[in-house]
Amino acid sequence: MRDGIENWRGYVYLAGVVVLYVPAVLLSGSTSFLLFALCPQAFMVLPAAPAVVAVVLLNAVHVGVLAVRARDLAEVTAPLLIAALVVVVVSMIGIWSQRTVAESDRRAELIAELNRSRDEVARLSRQAGVTAERQRLAADIHDTVAQGLSSVVMLIQAADADLDRDPSSVRRHLGLAVDTARDSLAEVRALVAALTPGALTASPLAQALHRLVERFGRETGLAARCTAGGAIRPLGTSIEVVLLRATQEALANVRRHAAAGAVTVRLDHGPDTVVLQVVDDGAGFDQDDTGDGYGLAAMRARVAQVRGTLTVRSGAGEGTTIRVEVPYS
Structure with missing residues (x-):
């Protein structure tokens, strides 16, 4: 419906048309053909009811003039x-x-509204994508660079403690620190290039886990071993990244919190799923008190991205088992 201003303009226009049409009909009866142009204009500038009234008036003027000039009713x-x-x-x-x-x-208004809604959805999707990417990068940085720097600091502190009494131990700790720093640098470069983790670029997941556990054992002095079972099947980069990151986070928790003497990492390829287990014989923790602490919330969210599940078994003085199960497809 047209607004009030447009309606009043229409009224003024049609009033002028009627006023001018009267003398035109009086001067020449042949001007009736103008009705074919004037009547449709009434519906172009006025709402329906006033437009019908205008059409009636225009035709009434024409018939009225004819009636005045007519000699009989016929x-x-x-x-x-x-x-x-x-x-x-x-x-x-x-x-x-x-x-x-x-x-x-x-x-047209519905289409415009749909377009606005689509643009808003696209904007929110881009924002959600940016947020998800930031969260992914934050988790990757936490799982790689932060843990690598933490290991370097601990190794340098250990070297400093042995500086005066055991030069060979100092050299060993410094060598491990250099290796850890190089691995962290490779991870940073992989993150910047948006590639897979550095540990996976040169070897399959099982070998990457073996190297990770071996280095962990050398850095911490714990009895660390890595085993694999089942027929190896291709997992896809996203699943391999999740399993590697889960192992890194679990080992970081063992280093910081477990006070363990031994840790075992096992990768099993089943018929439908791949299962990763990280088991330590440390102090354990009460899950009711800890909840999703120790980085478990981030680990669980990462595993969920590949439709996997993460379970934790632990108790005070009973060690900890972290189990990640991910379907192949």
């Missing part, structure tokens, strides 16, 4: 019937046209 009857038919037909077409235009306007 001369008016035919024009009157024609005018009535014109009013009916023009009104029906005009009202149908207005409804069609209104429906088109309504659909």
